[in-house]
Each structure stands twice: as structure tokens, then as C-alpha cells.
Amino acid sequence: MTPTESSLFRKSAFAVFLMSGAIISLQLCLIRILSVTRWYHFSFFVISTALLGFGVSGIVLLFAGRSMLRNYTGACFWLCLLSSAPALLVLNAAQSLPLDSQYLLHSTDQLGMFVLINLLTLLPFLLGATLIGLVLMNHRGHTGSLYGISMVGSAAGSLISVVSMYALSEERLLLIPCSLAWIAALIWWDSKHVFRVTGVALCFLGLAFFGFRPKALVVEPYKTLSLMQRWAEQGDARCLLTQHSPRGRVDVYESHLLHYTLFAGLNARQAPPPELAILRDGNLAGTVFKIQTPDAAAIMDQTPSAVAYHLTSGGNVLILGESGGANVWLARLAGARRITIVQPDPMILKVMKSDLANISGNVFAGQDISVVEGDPRIFLEQTPERFDTIHLASEEEMAAGTGGIGGLHEDFLLTAEGLRAAFRCLSPSGVLVITRGIQTPPRDSLKLLTTMLEALNAEQVNAPKRHIVLTENYLADSILLFRKDVTAEDINKLKSLAEARALKIVWPPSGSAFAQNTTGDGQFPSMEESVSSIFSAGKERFLRDWVFDIRPAEDSRPFFRDFFRTRAMPWMQEVYQGQWFQRMELGFAILIVVCAISIVSGVFFILVPMIFWSRGRRSGKGWLKGTLGYFALIGFGFMAFEITLISRLTFYLGDPVYSATLGITVLLLGAGLGSLRSSKTDPRQSLSRACIFIVAIAGLLLASTFAPVSWIAALPFGIRALLCSLLMLPLAYFMGFPFACGLQIMRARSEDAVPWAWSMNGFASVVAPPLFTALAMSATFQWVIVAGIVSYALIQFCLKPSAK
């Protein structure tokens, strides 16, 4: 390289580093912002939108790449600059559009609005990805190095964003990616060009203005945060505090209009005490009673879970995932000797232990209280302590996934292995309790029962059905899991506790005459019949025939809230007619819709222009097929491993946010290093070797199980994170080779290899996440690994025909 070429390469490499960081940062920041402002489905779309931007950028390069190369520095400058303040403007405009998600499926106006928002959001990703693709086209001899730098830049951008989320509120977060893009534009600064000087200055002013006066976030009217803001406006509520972190935003509101008590029964004679609402990402995470003594929380004694506390009165209580302290008051009401609270969110703990300590009657403090910051499952795996009552408070909710994408939520506590860990933590006379809202037809409670049975069978418990009691009020089913066999004496005690709380004992059949509540609509077996079927020899048949998927959740398929069965849809339509949709669990269906939208978008924005472009061109049919297949497979393979590894990290680290950040960072860093290394080797040899290693390492991943969790759980968080990173790094390193090596090989066959590769890889990356999540939900994550292995094993064949 001449000094001029060398200088240009350095500039390009630095620009790629910054813009890669900006793109990943934009993705993470938008996810954070949308989590607060919109229905949570929308943060899902950001990933697809970003990856679609990469795919479309390939098409832009295909059509306009050559003319851009003629004014390379100018094109780079404007691509970077447009990704700064103008992108900020566009993104703010997109966020301000009046989208009403409730009417998305019923209104073409709203659907149009949704498409417009996505197109506007796509623009910055498109600009950034075009820049990277253009640099790759211009510096053909340095594909490996540049791709590696891009990966490392992405890893750095990911870390910068996460760290920034501690300091910046959601309103200011977009400053991070846009500032990175602005710095990238400075690389191409040329004082001789008046437009460039003016552009840089104007964008700086724009960013500075936004920094000082950020635009207030528009929160969807259906989020609790929006409601609280409305009440505050009319003088009925007051925001006590707002805190930010990568894990989420926490708001605390005080209002005399709050009357939240989950599952309080019909015998409750008084309203709940004055409350505060804790919101996490704009949704209600819990309420705090403004009281000083347990007596004032008497309404909690009318919740179904209260029965478990009274059965083990005076005992050692463990409350998993407690947020606002209501269950702590309940434990005290029932005379608990000692109470352990496990809460994974340090922000909630900080709020409860310091900010709201006085107003909440110091509910998280006291001689009888022990507070643990950490993941409930990890806690269960590592604690040597035994408890008389274990309350899975974080798992209590009205509905599992209906009307939302709860079904996609990975939960390692409500799996057979998780419940087994909880069962082992019970004292000899201990009781575990979990209460969930009634649904018609039933699903949650039945799935809980099958998962519990699986856990008890794994523990080699004789007659598991003698360890389980199910009670029901008009709102919820409450399941009690006893460490010992339930005796007649227990049943008698239960009967009087149940009657005082308007509860019906569904299991065991106890001749309970209490039938105050009638549930079900006669279209499906009653709860009693369903439970009896699950405990009978015909269990497998019942599971197979039931309208929802109630097979036990397992660590390898940790989707407790997924009940969707495609074959149930005709039956539901026939029985419930126009109301069938309201009774379905939509998580899986929404995933399929996202997948379909991704495919349609990919076809529309990537494949159709590709076909349009290739028509009439004689060269390239052979290499074209190879390129398409090769880079599509890499996209699928990479995403398969990324999804699986992040899931495993969530399991080992117990925190989805840190797991996703660490997983993405390590994968990008490792792949970047691999890509950098590939530039110094023979591409064909490196590729073969890398694929062998990828398949071998992924094979080990496939063979490994979640078994070593107990000793890993005992390690400090930092050591766990380091250990997981080290285990992931080799796979990530080798995954960096195929893209760079492939580009080098394909480039020898056609000048247009880069845009083609860019597009196809983007297309596959758009389709892969929903597709593999659906695979994990319907099969297991092991099958996703298999899909990844097959993808990487097949890429060799895409190269062979042309090689001959």
C-alpha cells in the first residue's frame, strides 16, 4: 500500500469501527426506549429492522455502489453525517407518530402508521450498513481485517451503550449512536468543502440542542406509566422517583386511586390500604402498601396464597421475586419466624430499602428479614437453607400469555428442574405455593401440575399426587406442593382455611361443599376432571388431546407461558366463534407473524431488487447461487448459535439483560478476532478448518446439559460471567472466519460479491431469530443447535461447484 492508500485504509477502518458501534448502539438504545414507550412487542421488531437495514444496504450497493465508489470519501462522509443528527430527527419523528397498537390488526390507517414507523426506523441502519459495505467494496484486499474491525466495533458499541444507560435517561439515549456517527463523519472532514463543514457544524448544534433539551418520550396510552402521567396531570398522582439502568427504568408513583391486590377473594371486606405503584419499563411491577404494621395489610390474608403461610405458621419463609412487600406483610400476619426475600432487580431493592424505606414501614428491613439480590433459580440451586413456606411471588399473574408475547418469555424457575430445586429446599413439613389467574379453557394451572409431576418423578417421590393440593377462588388457582404426603389432618386444616377465604378445594377430592364460584363454560372438562386426568394413567392421552400445550416445561424448553397449538385453532373457532381469538395464547402466533413479515420484507426489499438487478446479466449464475446459499447459511448458523448461547447465559447468569449484552459482546468480539486472523491465512484452508471446529464445538454444546448448574451457581457473578465468556469465545472466534473467507473467495469470482453477500446475510439474519425461537418453543434449543451445525456443515458445499 502507498502512504495515501494506507492513510485512506486507516480512515476507513476507523469509520467502520465507529459506525459498527453506532449501529449496535442504536439497536440497543431503541430496544430500551421502546420497552418503556410501547407495547413490548415492538422492541422485538427493532432487531429485525436493523438486520433488514443490512440486507437492504446490499441492494443499495448493488445499484449505486459503483457510483458511490467514484466519490468514495464524499459518500462515506455523508453516510456518516446523515446517521448523526438527521437520523436523530427521523427516529424522534418515528417515535412521535400516533400509533395505536390495539388497533393494528383492525385499522389500515394504523397498519400504515406501523409500516411508516418501521421504514423511518430502518433508515439509520440502512445508512450505517451501506457505509460498512461500501468500505468493504473499496478495500477488497482487506476484507477479513475490515470485517473483524466491524465486529470489534460492534462489541465496543454494545458495551458503551450499556454503560451509558446507567447515566442517561431514555430521552437522551439516542445521543450515543448519533454522536458515534458524527465522530465517524469527522474522519472525512475536509475544510475545503463548504457543505461538509456546514453539515458537521449543523449536526453538532443539533446534537447539542437535543442533549440539553431532549424530546419527552411519548408513552403509549395503554401503559401504566401513561395512566400515571395522566393522573399526575389531573392532580391525582405524584411521581416520587425515576431511575434508569440497562435493566430497565423504574418509576414510583403515589396515588389515592391505586387499589391493587392480586387475587383478593370475595370475603375481603375492606379495600387495600393506601398504595404506591412501582413501574418497571412503564408497566406495573408491584405496589407498596403505605402502612407501618401488618394489621393494616389484612386484605392480603384473603389471597389464596395466604393458606400456605397459615399451614406453616411460625416458620421460615422464602418469597421469590417479591417487589413491593405485600407478601412480606402477609408472612408477618401469619406469624412467620424468619422471611427471606429474593429479588433479581437491584433497582427495586434499592428503592425498597432506601428510597421508600420509611413510607413502606421498612418492610424490607428488620430482624426477621433477610434480603438476597439475585436470580431465584440460582438462589434455589445454591442455598443450603430449608424453608417451611416457599412462595413463587414473581410467577403470580392474571394471564400467562394471552394478548401478549408472554409465551416467548424464557423462565427457568417454572421448569421441572426449577421446581425440583425448589422442592429440595423445602423443610420436611414445608409447602411451596404458586397462584395464577384462572383462564378458560384452563392452561396455566394444568401445565404447572404436569411440570410439578415431572419434578416429583425426577425426585423419585412415591405417589406425587399425594403431595399436591389445588384450591380455587373466583380469580385464581392456587397450587400447594407439600414436601411430605398430605394427611387427613392437613386436609381438615385446609378446609377451614379455605372456607374463610371463599376458596374451593379442587384437589384432592375432599368433599368440600364450598361451591361459591362457578367457573368454566361447559365447553371443556371441569378443573376437577382435568386434574384427575393428569393424575391418572391416561395422563399422556390427556396431554396429547388437550386444546393447549400443557406438556411440562423443561430447562431445554423453558417456555412455561407458551400453550399454543395450531391444531386447536379450528376447535376454538367452532366452539367460541367470534371470541376464539381472545382465548388463544398468542405468543407463538405473533412469532410466526413476525417471521412472515420478515420473510415478506426480505423478499420485497432484498430478493425482488436482486432478481431485477440480475436479469439480463450473463455473468454469474454459478457463483450467484453459491453466494446466495453460502451467506444465507452463515446468517442462519450465526443466529442459531447466538440465540442458543444467550439463552444458556440467561440460565447461568440469571439475568436476561446482562446475558444478552455479554453474549452479543463476546460473540462479536470473538468473531471479530477470528475475522482479523482470517485475513492472514489462505481462505479455503481457514474456512475448512473453521467449519470443522465450529461443528465440533457446537457438537459439545449439544451434548452438554444444564447439569453443572449447582456448582456454577455457587460461584460469584463475575466469575460465572468470565467462565461463560471463556467457554463461548472459541466458538465465536471460529464463527468469524466463514464470512471473511467467503468474501475473499467470492470476490475472486465477481466484483459484485460484496453487495450480494451483504444482502443475503442480512436477509437470513432477519428471518432466523423468529424462526429459531419458534423451533426452540416447539422442539427444544437442542434442535436450534442442530440447525446451526447443519448450516455451517453445508456452507462448504456452496463453494464446491465453482471451485471445480
Added chain:
Amino acid sequence: MNRRILLALFLTLLAISCSKTEQRPVTTLDTLRANHSPQAIAAVFAARQKERADLVAFLKSSSGHEPITDSRVLAAIGHVPRHAFVDFPHLVERAYLNRSMPIGYGQTISNPVDVATMMQLLDVQPDDKVLEIGTGSGYQAALLSELSKHVFTIEIVKPLEQQSDERFHLLGYDGIQRRLGDGYYGWQDQAPFQKIIVTCAAGHIPPPLLQQLAAGGRMVIPVGDPYGVQRLIVVMKDASGEVRTEDRYSVRFVPMTGSGAGSQ
């Protein structure tokens, strides 16, 4: 050539959006504000009768829902101009479709099937004292006032309460007793009520409402996840004061703001 096509496309889109803006219809309330007279009110009730008759026929049928058989409920729906309770101009045309529609502030006017079903379950008699929690647009209260002379309604969102107040006045529903307040506590001064209808999703049945329900009274309330799916529950209080519940349908309502049962 390509640039010209793009420019033409852009200009066409611009023209369409501008023309749409200019042709925006005004709401019925706008018309009544401009000319509030008995004739104008009569004109509102006379308008779109065919659509109301079609809606009634749809409710009586069993296409996609359980048929509504209560003739008084059907007559009320056939009489009350639903289009006058829809605020957004672009939705006025769709007022008689079986759809819930936004009325602002995160609240909705429920779909006609849910409205009619709840009224049928409530079984309002002419002398019943009826309490409605969640006035919203005021449509349900207007329907209830066709069945009983003693209708009381409470709204918690101030702008909605003001809007419905004006709407009741303009449409001649001055007999409906209304106030701004927290529906969770009911309307103690007017209790007991023979019928209570809650038109927003509650996390649980508020104890004050149970207390204000008269012996032999009946309450219909959607209970469940806010913005998700709720179960429509019928609460019956017998002569001795004992309460019994029946789980009837799955519905979707916006939350009773304040007792929402958000998941943790």
C-alpha cells in the same frame, strides 16, 4: 427516469394525504354544538337508523357470538345513536361495526356485542337503581337510561368525564346522574344499587361495590389482566347477603384504572 417516477410517487402520496386532511368529517357533537335544538337532536336520532337496524339484526343472530335475546336491550341499541358517542372523526363512519374503538386517554367504546351481552346479563328492570363504573364515551350509560330511569355513572378520567357530561346534555340524556370520581369506591351516598355494571377491567371485585350491591342485586364485571383478556363475571347477592359468582365469557376491556392487575 427513475427519479421522475420517484418524484411522481412522492407527489401523489402528498396529494392523497392533503386531500384526506381536507375532507375530514366533523363529529356529531360538533354539529350539535353549532346548533343545539330539539330538531337537531331529533335529526341525530333519526340518522343512520338502517345501520342500527342492521346492528340489531346482527346481535340477534348467532354469527360469531351468542345471540342477544332481550328485546328491551335490542330496542335500546336500535334507538341510541352510537355514532354520536365516537369522537374521532375518522372512526365515525365505523361506529356500527362490531368493533371497540379508541376514545382517547387509553380508553375505548366497547364493541356492541360486549355492550349488549353485559346489559343482557345485568337484566335491568325499569325501577332498578343502576350504577355504572367507567362512563367512558357515555354510550353504555345512555343505553342503560333507556331501560331504567335511575342511572348513575362514574368516570375517573377528567377530560372524559367532561366530554360525556357535555354529550349527555347535548343529546338530551340529562337524567343520567354522573360524577368524576374513583369507581372503586362506588357511590356510597346513592347506595344500595340493584344493578352494578363495571365497564372496565378490574383486578378484583372491589369490596365497596359488593357492599353497595343490594340484596337480590346483580353485578357484571370484567375481571382480569388489563389490556389483555378478562373473564366476564356475574356477581349475585341473595336475600341473605351471600355472594355467588358465575364466570361467563372472555372479553377485552381497558383497565379499571387503579385496581389493574398487572403482572409482576
